[in-house]
Amino acid sequence: MLEFLLRRLAAAIVMLLVVGTIIFSLLVIVPGDPAELLLSTGGGSATQEAIQNLRNEMGLDKPILAQYFGFLANTAQFDFGTSIVDGSSIADNIALRLPRTLEIIAVGAILALLLAIPAGTLAGLRGGGRFDVIASAVNALLTSIPGFVVGTLFIYFFAQVLGVLPAGGYVAFAADPAQHLQMLILPATTVALHLATIIFRMTRASVLEMRGHDWVRTATAKGLRRSLVVRHHILRNALGPVITVAGLQLGILLGSTVLIEFVYNWPGLSGMLVTAVEQRDYPTVRAIILTVAAIFIGINLMIDILYSLLDPRVRLQ
Amino acid sequence: MTAIPVRATRKTRLLPGFPRCMILPTLLLAALILIPFAAPLITGADPVQIAVRDRLAPPSFAHWLGQDEFGRDRLARVLYGGQVSLTVAFVATTLACIVGTLFGLIGAYFRGPFEFLTTRLSDVVLCFPPILLALLVVTLFGPGAGTLVAVLSVLYFPSFARIAFSEALRVSSLDFVEASRALGTPSHRIVLGTILPNIAGPVSVQYSLTAAAAITIESGLSFLGLGVVPPAPSWGQMIRGARQFMSQDPLGILIPCVALTLTIYAINFFCDRLRDTLDPKGALGGGKDETSVPVAAGMVPADETADVVASVRDLRLDLMRPGGPVNVIEDVSLTLRANQCTALVGESGSGKSLTSLALMGLLPGAVRQARGALRLRRKSGEMVDLGALNAKELEGLRGNDVAMIFQEPMTSLNPIHKVGAQMVEAILSHRAMSPSDARARAISLLELVGINEPARRFDGYPHEMSGGMRQRVMIAMALTCEPRLLIADEPTTALDVTIQAEIIELLQRLRTEYANGLSLLFISHNLGIVAKIADRVAVMYSGQVVEEGPAAQVLNDPHHPYTVALLESMPSSHEDLHSARGDRLRAISGTPPLLDARPSGCTFHNRCPIAVSSCADARPPLFVSADGDRQVRCFRAPEAGLEAAR
Ligand code: SF4
Numbered sequence: 001m002l003e004f005l006l007r008r009l010a011a012a013i014v015m016l017l018v019v020g021t022i023i024f025s026l027l028v029i030v031p032g033d034p035a036e037l038l039l040s041t042g043g044g045s046a047t048q049e050a051i052q053n054l055r056n057e058m059g060l061d062k063p064i065l066a067q068y069f070g071f072l073a074n075t076a077q078f079d080f081g082t083s084i085v086d087g088s089s090i091a092d093n094i095a096l097r098l099p100r101t102l103e104i105i106a107v108g109a110i111l112a113l114l115l116a117i118p119a120g121t122l123a124g125l126r127g128g129g130r131f132d133v134i135a136s137a138v139n140a141l142l143t144s145i146p147g148f149v150v151g152t153l154f155i156y157f158f159a160q161v162l163g164v165l166p167a168g169g170y171v172a173f174a175a176d177p178a179q180h181l182q183m184l185i186l187p188a189t190t191v192a193l194h195l196a197t198i199i200f201r202m203t204r205a206s207v208l209e210m211r212g213h214d215w216v217r218t219a220t221a222k223g224l225r226r227s228l229v230v231r232h233h234i235l236r237n238a239l240g241p242v243i244t245v246a247g248l249q250l251g252i253l254l255g256s257t258v259l260i261e262f263v264y265n266w267p268g269l270s271g272m273l274v275t276a277v278e279q280r281d282y283p284t285v286r287a288i289i290l291t292v293a294a295i296f297i298g299i300n301l302m303i304d305i306l307y308s309l310l311d312p313r314v315r316l317q
Numbered sequence: 318m319t320a321i322p323v324r325a326t327r328k329t330r331l332l333p334g335f336p337r338c339m340i341l342p343t344l345l346l347a348a349l350i351l352i353p354f355a356a357p358l359i360t361g362a363d364p365v366q367i368a369v370r371d372r373l374a375p376p377s378f379a380h381w382l383g384q385d386e387f388g389r390d391r392l393a394r395v396l397y398g399g400q401v402s403l404t405v406a407f408v409a410t411t412l413a414c415i416v417g418t419l420f421g422l423i424g425a426y427f428r429g430p431f432e433f434l435t436t437r438l439s440d441v442v443l444c445f446p447p448i449l450l451a452l453l454v455v456t457l458f459g460p461g462a463g464t465l466v467a468v469l470s471v472l473y474f475p476s477f478a479r480i481a482f483s484e485a486l487r488v489s490s491l492d493f494v495e496a497s498r499a500l501g502t503p504s505h506r507i508v509l510g511t512i513l514p515n516i517a518g519p520v521s522v523q524y525s526l527t528a529a530a531a532i533t534i535e536s537g538l539s540f541l542g543l544g545v546v547p548p549a550p551s552w553g554q555m556i557r558g559a560r561q562f563m564s565q566d567p568l569g570i571l572i573p574c575v576a577l578t579l580t581i582y583a584i585n586f587f588c589d590r591l592r593d594t595l596d597p598k599g600a601l602g603g604g605k606d607e608t609s610v611p612v613a614a615g616m617v618p619a620d621e622t623a624d625v626v627a628s629v630r631d632l633r634l635d636l637m638r639p640g641g642p643v644n645v646i647e648d649v650s651l652t653l654r655a656n657q658c659t660a661l662v663g664e665s666g667s668g669k670s671l672t673s674l675a676l677m678g679l680l681p682g683a684v685r686q687a688r689g690a691l692r693l694r695r696k697s698g699e700m701v702d703l704g705a706l707n708a709k710e711l712e713g714l715r716g717n718d719v720a721m722i723f724q725e726p727m728t729s730l731n732p733i734h735k736v737g738a739q740m741v742e743a744i745l746s747h748r749a750m751s752p753s754d755a756r757a758r759a760i761s762l763l764e765l766v767g768i769n770e771p772a773r774r775f776d777g778y779p780h781e782m783s784g785g786m787r788q789r790v791m792i793a794m795a796l797t798c799e800p801r802l803l804i805a806d807e808p809t810t811a812l813d814v815t816i817q818a819e820i821i822e823l824l825q826r827l828r829t830e831y832a833n834g835l836s837l838l839f840i841s842h843n844l845g846i847v848a849k850i851a852d853r854v855a856v857m858y859s860g861q862v863v864e865e866g867p868a869a870q871v872l873n874d875p876h877h878p879y880t881v882a883l884l885e886s887m888p889s890s891h892e893d894l895h896s897a898r899g900d901r902l903r904a905i906s907g908t909p910p911l912l913d914a915r916p917s918g919c920t921f922h923n924r925c926p927i928a929v930s931s932c933a934d935a936r937p938p939l940f941v942s943a944d945g946d947r948q949v950r951c952f953r954a955p956e957a958g959l960e961a962a963r
Contacts, residue, residue: 018441023453030457037457140589144582146533148540149574152556152563160564211607214723215731220608221677221723222743222794223716226708232742233731240733255446259537273449274541277456285456289449296446311733312778 004308012301017072019293023286024071028064035060038084038280057084058283080287085279090287093272098291100170101268105257107184108191116196117242120203121235127208136204143197147256151190151263158186168264187264194260195246195253202245206238213237240310247303254292336594342587349583353399362390364397365548376568385555385569386562395576398550403580405462405545406531409469414524416470417477418516422508424478425485435482439475447472448534452543460543465535473527480523484516491515518595525588529581536577552577607682611675611691611711613704621692621700626802626836627653627676627719632689634671634680634860636913642685645912646671646860647936649689651838653802658828658837660851660868662844662883664909667857669840671912673804676838677721678703678711693719694801717747720795724807726787730779737775740794747798762793765831766823785816792823796831804838809846821850844887848872856880859910859920866947876949876957878925919952927953 027034035054055061058081059070074081080090123132145153159167166183173180210216211234219233261270269288276284352359367389376383383391424435442450451468458464485508488494494511502511538544539553547554552573559569621628629651635642646668653659661669674680675691691703695718706714723729731739740759744750750758756775763771766789779787788808795803805824809817828835841847847854851868856879864877875881907924910916916923918933925932929952937952940959949959 015441019445022441026453026457034457140585141578141582144529144585145574145578146537146581148537148553149556149577152560152570153574156563156567156570160567214725214728217679218723218729218791218794219731219742221679221715221721222746223712223714223798224742224746225712228742228746232734237731237733252446255448256537258446258448258452259540262541273452274543277452277541277543280456280459282456285453289445289453292449293445313732313780 001308005305008301008304012297015297016294019297020072020075020290021068023290023293024068027060027282034058034282038282054084057082075290080290081283083276083281083284085276085281085284090284093284094269094287094291097267097269097272100266101257101261101270102295104184104187104191104261104266104268105253107188108257109195109253111188111192112195112199115192116199117203117239120200120242121207121230121238123200124204124207124211124238125230125234127204127211132204135200139197139200142193143201146259147190147194148259148263150193151186151260154186154190155263168266170265170267183264183266187260187266190260190263191253191257194256195249198249199242199246202242203238206241207234210234210237236310240307243303243310244307247300250296250299254296339587339590339594342583342590346583346587349580350403353396353403356393356396356400359396360390360393362393364389364393364550366390383566383568386558386566391555391569391572394550394555395552395572398552398555398573399576399580401462401545401549401551402532402535402539402553402577405465405469405535406528409466409531410473410524410528412466412470413473413527414477414520417474417479418481418513418520420474420478421481421483422485422512424482425489425512426504426508432482435475435478439479442472442475445472447530448537451534451538455538455543460538461546462544462549465538465544469531469534473531476527477520477523480519481516484519485512488512488515518591522588522592522595525584525591529584529588532577532581532584608678609680609682609684609686610708611678611680611703611706612686612688613690613702621652621694624654624656625652625694625700626655627651627693627838628690629672629676630690630692632672632675632691633687634668634675635685635687637683637685638913642687643913644687644860644915645684646675647915649857649860649862651855651862651865653836653838655801655834655836656828657852658839658850659853659855660847661838661840661855661857662842662847663857664842666859666909666912668860668912669857670806672857673721673806673838673840676703676802676804677715677719678706679715679721696799696801713747716743716795716800717798718800719802719804720798720800721804721806722788722791722795722808725811726784726791727811729791730787732779734778735775736777736779736782736790740775740790740797743794744797759793759797762796763790765796766790766793766827767819768793783816784812785819788812788816788820789823792820792827796827801834802836802838804840806840807842808839810841810843817846821846825850844872844883856883859915860912861920861950862948863921863950864948866942870947876947876954876959877951878927878953879921882924882926919950929953 030037035051035058039050039054059067062070078091080094082089083093119135123135126132155167158165165186168186169183171179171183216229216233219229224232257268258270258273260266261268262274265271269292273285273288275281276288385391385394420431420435420438424431447469450472451465454468455464489507489512494507497507497511535544536551536553536556539551540557542554542557544553545551555573556570556577559566559573563570629649632646632649633644634646636645649668649672651659651661651672661672663669671680671684675686676693678691680686686704692700693703693714694700695714701714703711703714730736737756737759740762741752741755744755744758745752748755760771760775763774768774768786768789774782774786774790779790782790792808808824809820812820824837824839828837837850839847839850848868853866854868854871855862855865856871856877857863858879864871864875864880871880872884875884909924910920916933918935919925919928919937922928922932932952937950937954939948939950940954941948942959947959949957
């Protein structure tokens with residue numbers, strides 16, 4: 001088990017390194033001078049002095065290898081440098097906003113699991129039955145609506161037409177818990193809906209597949225109660241693939257969360273990211289993306305470990 | 318046998334014979350893709366012409382969908398916006414598909430470093446939320462349709478590479494590809510002419526998935542104001558623009574939202590159907606947990622003597638098909654007595670397994686008991702009709718009064734639970750016992766079936782054991798509640814020769830030493846093993862028992878031509894006898910009929926060497942020997958001295 005953990009940890013670190021390297025090399029393979037590129041606006045180009053300033057600031061004037069190791073060393077210490085727009089510390093800014101993003105993702109993910117796993121199990125156990133047909137059709141429709149569209153429609157419906165929930169915004173939990181939770185409902189539900197469609201589909205397929213295995217017949221032949229067969233020999237086995245796929249889908253989820261936060265004016269990473277992209281603040285964008293990729297890799301490491309607890313065979317591979 | 322049909326079906330599915338369930342999704346998708354490009358035919362309005370005085374005007378004759386916050390014609394904007402979104406998405410997807418597929422094919426054909434590259438690349442790209450990576454590039458190059466196409470195609474080509482790679486690997490190991498390689502066909506011809514058409518299915522599924530994802534990302538970025546540059550219209554931008562005015566003008570957000578959703582839905586719908594068409598298995602597989610309910614006996618008299626452990630009377634099973642029920646088991650009767658081992662013999666597909674599953678109340682959901690009676694003696698001595706029991710009572714019977722071991726020990730145990738836990742679970746569901754007592758009992762049973770270090774194995778997982786050991790565990794598990802009847806469905810077929818012999822020995826020993834009076838129903842196609850273990854033999858062919866009697870008599874002096882053929886195709890040497898896994902009759906030509914296509918007349922008549930013309934007309938009845946101990950279902954049985962029953 002320890003060996004398995006160490007191997008997975010090493011793989012995750014290698015992955016982080018690769019991700020960092022790719023993000024770094026993007027600046028190198030860009031045709032032309034990145035500083036000039038970043039300062040160019042449409043047709044006009046920046047003054048020579050401004051470009052030189054930016055080059056200094058981003059360290060572009062050093063040799064590439066020095067830049068590379070500097071970048072890795074700084075990143076490893078969570079030092080992402082300063083914004084090229086206002087000179088504020090990027091790391092501080094991320095530390096302020098990241099918890100807010102994680103909050104809607106965590107709440108959304110819990111909601112999604114609570115909704116989709118029972119529904120997917122039920123649909124899978126009665127594959128082809130009425131519940132399955134209806135749930136699968138609804139799911140196919142929901143899969144097709146992008147998160148920001150759901151968000152926009154939710155705002156229209158719940159805030160404009162019904163007027164029961166705020167259209168967006170943010171209040172710190174410490175300042176006003178009730179208000180905070182109210183404002184959390186819509187963004188978290190939107191995130192949840194998106195994730196739930198994926199988990200539902202996976203759970204259903206996985207349950208259907210597990211039901212076809214010989215050991216399920218063995219369990220029935222042993223005379224186990226039906227509920228026990230379902231829980232121990234279908235669901236327990238089905239969950240492994242479900243959480244793995246859910247983990248891989250998190251990348252897409254983290255991306256669509258950016259849009260959902262934007263829709264609801266939720267001041268998480270996305271607002272910072274969108275402003276930074278608009279202002280062509282490359283170091284900030286790069287730092288945010290590195291953070292998100294690191295979170296993604298971290299969550300998948302956790303899922304790997306969880307899976308190995310669910311299925312002992314995984315530890316051997 | 319499988320290779321050529323695979324090729325043929327894939328091709329016909331993709332080209333001429335257009336499957337019916339694909340018609341609707343294809344039409345829907347085609348319409349949604351073509352309509353935006355027919356914009357000039359639908360409306361003469363200019364999508365970017367501003368008319369500030371008419372801002373947010375409701376639908377009118379000149380502007381069917383009204384005007385937006387700048388007074389621009391909304392219909393024109395939706396249509397032209399669709400053009401932009403679709404073009405970006407499909408150009409990017411097509412680029413990604415071509416490059417990725419090429420990568421995958423090269424990786425699969427040349428292996429080595431190419432293989433590493435194609436498989437690892439997609440792992441890395443998966444770490445980046447696609448929309449964030451797109452944002453990173455937009456930061457560098459500024460927004461615009463060109464940037465989007467470039468980003469999206471780079472983002473998506475690794476997933477095509479991976480799919481093309483794994484599919485190509487699968488296809489190139491098929492017989493016909495290896496055959497053409499052996500014939501010296503140049504590699505580019507093999508790849509393009511043979512492999513490519515065969516991986517077209519999965520790749521096209523990926524294509525539609527990717528196109529849908531690309532549209533989502535494009536509209537998302539445009540929604541953020543970082544995608545397509547205004548004033549060029551796009552759906553994401555329309556939603557962005559209409560957001561501020563949604564209370565006055567809900568139509569403004571609804572129209573682009575609907576257009577976007579509908580388009581993505583059409584692509585997903587197409588993709589799902591395509592997947593189901595290419596791989597019909599995946600659509601709905603019947604689970605092995607699904608059981609059909611046994612039917613009460615009705616007219617069949619219950620007249621079993623006290624030594625009868627189980628009886629099957631006039632059993633008739635139908636397979637439920639969309640076109641109506643198909644009869645698969647016809648008039649099967651068996652009587653299993655205490656202390657006896659009855660062997661059910663026949664080729665695969667003869668209905669042996671169905672008959673035995675029926676006795677467990679474990680028939681697959683698609684099979685219905687149309688007639689007949691299934692009766693078991695409980696340990697209390699009471700004879701019960703399976704059809705008269707409810708689901709709960711059946712659960713109490715299974716594993717307790719009758720137990721079963723299966724053919725595949727490798728898959729019959731749940732891989733994620735400890736062996737001991739799976740045994741304890743069985744004990745506790747029938748016995749009120751403390752967990753520690755159940756554990757002790759399970760360990761003693763493991764020891765009984767000859768497992769070394771039973772206490773250690775108890776805490777081990779199935780994958781740590783060999784096939785033979787797992788079969789021993791299965792036997793131990795079946796014995797946990799001291800059943801009166803043990804059904805063993807080909808328990809040795811999947812095992813090595815020496816292990817086979819050991820398992821048979823174990824079963825023999827258990828019958829005499831452990832469970833006194835244990836009756837065994839032993840299902841096999843291997844007559845060598847049957848000769849060793851069975852007291853009585855019932856030979857099944859195409860859903861009927863064709864011969865039944867004492868093992869020594871049936872095996873030494875068979876009366877039915879099918880039994881004769883079975884015995885003649887038995888390998889003679891001792892070695893062959895045990896390795897005879899093959900399920901084919903060498904002595905007679907032809908193959909057994911499929912269970913759902915049983916011939917009329919004597920079901921054996923088209924393979925029977927002694928058939929007469931009348932054999933094809935009517936089903937032969939059972940002929941019984943003078944002492945009543947043997948039964949044969951053959952018109953020519955009277956020649957051996959048997960008489961028609963009843
Ligand atoms: S009934 Fe006729 S065809 Fe059938 S086994 Fe006997 S001889 Fe052969």
